[in-house]
Amino acid sequence: MTGRKLTGYWLILPAALWLGLFFAIPFYSLLANSLYDPEGSVLTGYHVSYRFANFADAIRDSGPELWRSLWYAGLATAICLVLGYVLAYAIAFKAGKWRNLMLVLVIAPFFTSFLVRTLSWKLILADDGFIVDTLRFVHILGEDGRLLATPVAVIAGLVYNFLPFMVLPLYASLEKIDGRLVEAAGDLYASPLRGFLKVTLPLSMPGVVAGTLLTFIPAAGDYINAQLLGSPNQRMVGNVIQDLYTDTGDFAAAGALSVTLMVIIVAAVLVYIRRAGTEELL
Amino acid sequence: MNGVQRLGRWIGDHLVLFGGLLVVAYMFTPIAVVMLMSFNDNSRSRNIYAFRGFTLDNWTNVCGPNGMCEAVARSVGIGLAATIAATILGTLAAFALVRHSFVGRSAMNTLIFLPMASPEIVMGSSLLALFVATGNSGRLGLVTIFIAHVMFCLSFVVVTVKARLAGLDRNLEQAAMDLYASEAVTFWKVTFPLVLPGIAAAALLSFSLSFDDFIITNLNAGQTVTFPMFVWGVAQRGVPMQVNVIGTIMFLISLLIVVGNMLATRRKPAAA
Numbered sequence: 001m002t003g004r005k006l007t008g009y010w011l012i013l014p015a016a017l018w019l020g021l022f023f024a025i026p027f028y029s030l031l032a033n034s035l036y037d038p039e040g041s042v043l044t045g046y047h048v049s050y051r052f053a054n055f056a057d058a059i060r061d062s063g064p065e066l067w068r069s070l071w072y073a074g075l076a077t078a079i080c081l082v083l084g085y086v087l088a089y090a091i092a093f094k095a096g097k098w099r100n101l102m103l104v105l106v107i108a109p110f111f112t113s114f115l116v117r118t119l120s121w122k123l124i125l126a127d128d129g130f131i132v133d134t135l136r137f138v139h140i141l142g143e144d145g146r147l148l149a150t151p152v153a154v155i156a157g158l159v160y161n162f163l164p165f166m167v168l169p170l171y172a173s174l175e176k177i178d179g180r181l182v183e184a185a186g187d188l189y190a191s192p193l194r195g196f197l198k199v200t201l202p203l204s205m206p207g208v209v210a211g212t213l214l215t216f217i218p219a220a221g222d223y224i225n226a227q228l229l230g231s232p233n234q235r236m237v238g239n240v241i242q243d244l245y246t247d248t249g250d251f252a253a254a255g256a257l258s259v260t261l262m263v264i265i266v267a268a269v270l271v272y273i274r275r276a277g278t279e280e281l282l
Numbered sequence: 283m284n285g286v287q288r289l290g291r292w293i294g295d296h297l298v299l300f301g302g303l304l305v306v307a308y309m310f311t312p313i314a315v316v317m318l319m320s321f322n323d324n325s326r327s328r329n330i331y332a333f334r335g336f337t338l339d340n341w342t343n344v345c346g347p348n349g350m351c352e353a354v355a356r357s358v359g360i361g362l363a364a365t366i367a368a369t370i371l372g373t374l375a376a377f378a379l380v381r382h383s384f385v386g387r388s389a390m391n392t393l394i395f396l397p398m399a400s401p402e403i404v405m406g407s408s409l410l411a412l413f414v415a416t417g418n419s420g421r422l423g424l425v426t427i428f429i430a431h432v433m434f435c436l437s438f439v440v441v442t443v444k445a446r447l448a449g450l451d452r453n454l455e456q457a458a459m460d461l462y463a464s465e466a467v468t469f470w471k472v473t474f475p476l477v478l479p480g481i482a483a484a485a486l487l488s489f490s491l492s493f494d495d496f497i498i499t500n501l502n503a504g505q506t507v508t509f510p511m512f513v514w515g516v517a518q519r520g521v522p523m524q525v526n527v528i529g530t531i532m533f534l535i536s537l538l539i540v541v542g543n544m545l546a547t548r549r550k551p552a553a554a
Contacts, residue, residue, distance in 0.1 A: 005383075007378075007382055008378045008381075008382025008383060008384035009378075009384050011374040011375065011377050011378035011382060012374070012375050012378035012379070012382075012384060012390060014370075014371045014374060014375075015371045015372060015374065015375035015394075015436055015440065016375075016390060016393065018371060018432060018433060018436060019393050019394065019397070019433065019436060019437075020393070022409060022412070022429050022430070022432075022433040023393070023396070023397055023405065023408075023433050024393065025412060026405075026408035026409045026411060026412040027408050029408060029411035029412040029414075029415045030404070030407060030408040030411045032411070032415065033407075033411045033415075083305045083308070084305075086298060086301040086302055086305060087301075087302045087305040087306065089298055089302070090298050090299050090301065090302025090303070091302065093298075094295065094298055094299040094302065095299070095302070100544055102302070102306065104537075104540050104541065104544065105306050105309070105310070106306075106309070107540065108310075108313070108533065108536065108537060108540070109309055109310075109312075109313060110487075110490050110494075110536075111490045111532055111533060111535075111536030111537075112313055112316065112529050112530075112532055112533040112536075113493075113494055113509065113510060113513065113528070113529050113532060114494050114496065114510070115494075115496060115510050115513040115514060115517070116316055116513060116525055116526065116528070116529035117312045117313065117316065117529070118312075119513070119517060119521055119525070120312040120313075120315040120316045120319065120526075121312055123315055123319065124311060124312065124315060160308070160309070160312065163305075163308075163309060164309075192291065213399060214398070214399075217399055217400070217401055218401060218402065220401060221401025221402055221403040221404060221497075222401075222402075222403075222497075223403065223497070224496060224497070224514075228517060237403075238401075238403045238497070241403050241407060242403065242497075242500070242501070245407060245410065245501060246500075246501075251411070251414070254407060255407065255411060258403065258404050258407045258408070261401065261403070261404060262400070262401070262404045265401065269399070
């Protein structure tokens with residue numbers, strides 16, 4: 001019997017080692033990075049000087065980008081939630097025999113390169129493109145108004161890229177809802193709207209929470225949309241971290257900024273989960 | 283009153299479906315543009331952000347852009363290697379989590395959940411910090427990319443296989459045992475075939491995550507160029523239209539696999 005008891009350990013060991021070595025321990029390295037003496041460089045080497053002022057420097061230097069990332073990611077998540085809910089609801093309750101096809105259509109964009117799709121947004125929103133021309137014609141945009149290199153383009157790109165992460169968990173929780181409960185609300189003279197607000201929506205909360213997290217977290221760290229669809233005025237914190245590593249080679253500042261971003265996100269997630277009352281999700 | 287209500291309900295019903303279709307259209311417009319642009323003739327103009335005329339040149343001369351096909355081949359190779367490793371490790375872990383008891387299970391669940399809930403830029407910079415701290419900054423390349431990709435694919439594999447395994451009817455295995463099948467025979471003849479669709483889905487997901495990854499790869503690749511890194515590089519200078527051909531091919535292959543899989547499971551509802 002002891003051999004059988006050990007099986008679980010043998011099965012979990014490789015994955016645990018891999019995640020421990022290449023996910024958990026690196027966080028420790030990152031933390032060490034963030035406390036480096038900023039005088040060091042890649043060539044001369046760094047040493048950990050427990051310089052906590054790195055964090056203050058990071059927040060001072062990159063405050064606007066940090067704030068903008070949270071703001072853009074939050075707005076993109078809210079838009080994703082509305083669009084994703086409509087789509088997930090339509091698939092779960094209205095699509096009938098087309099349900100599987102619509103699900104495939106939701107997953108399909110996953111398999112076309114993220115970067116190639118984002119580049120095609122650049123074409124769609126281009127200055128002499130159809131959308132900009134139309135918006136100028138109806139005077140939503142001015143004569144020389146544009147969409148590219150504006151917050152609108154960056155947020156639209158974020159919404160587009162992370163929408164599947166919202167739709168799938170929403171669909172998973174909507175699909176489980178017993179249709180008889182909604183019917184019962186109708187039988188008890190609840191209007192369809194009231195039935196939705198009192199029955200369907202509360203039952204789909206686990207999907208809402210999971211979808212929100214899966215959208216907000218990657219969106220807050222993303223810099224591809226800001227780089228390809230925005231201008232320097234739309235730089236997000238990811239752009240700054242990436243540049244600090246690859247252009248400046250300033251590992252201390254990059255580490256401090258990464259840790260700051262992670263701390264803010266973890267704090268936001270914990271507050272959000274407590275508010276939403278779904279702590280068992282973790 | 284009843285008529286008004288019925289009209290309201292009809293509009294409500296179809297409004298949601300119509301809204302859903304609009305969202306699907308939003309999700310597909312860029313893919314349609316990618317497909318269209320793969321036929322774009324931009325030989326006479328530097329402006330890549332307009333359709334200049336129809337041509338098959340991009341398809342007949344896919345490997346025209348310098349270094350692109352090498353990057354695609356590299357990405358496919360990394361994707362296959364990372365998928366195989368992540369699928370094996372992840373499937374074993376899923377079995378451990380669903381079928382076996384061990385100390386530290388909830389800690390393990392958290393360790394598997396966290397990579398899915400961390401921004402890529404943070405995971406990428408952490409790994410880079412580790413490689414630099416251990417004196418491997420000069421050795422960034424295929425191996426470090428492979429390590430990173432297995433790391434972030436692993437969690438998705440565990441979650442996908444776990445879901446399949448948890449939904450399995452254990453009476454089927456019990457029945458096999460009752461009919462004197464040994465534990466090993468039961469596993470290979472009953473359990474494994476039933477879990478296989480979950481493993482296949484996990485592998486497909488892994489490959490697409492790996493093939494598509496840019497942020498983590500870019501930080502840990504050194505001088506190695508993967509397909510997304512190639513696209514990022516040319517995005518600053520001018521995008522060759524062949525990039526859209528690769529995007530279209532990827533899309534068609536994945537659609538074929540997903541639809542084929544759907545038809546196969548429909549024909550054998552017992553296996554679903």
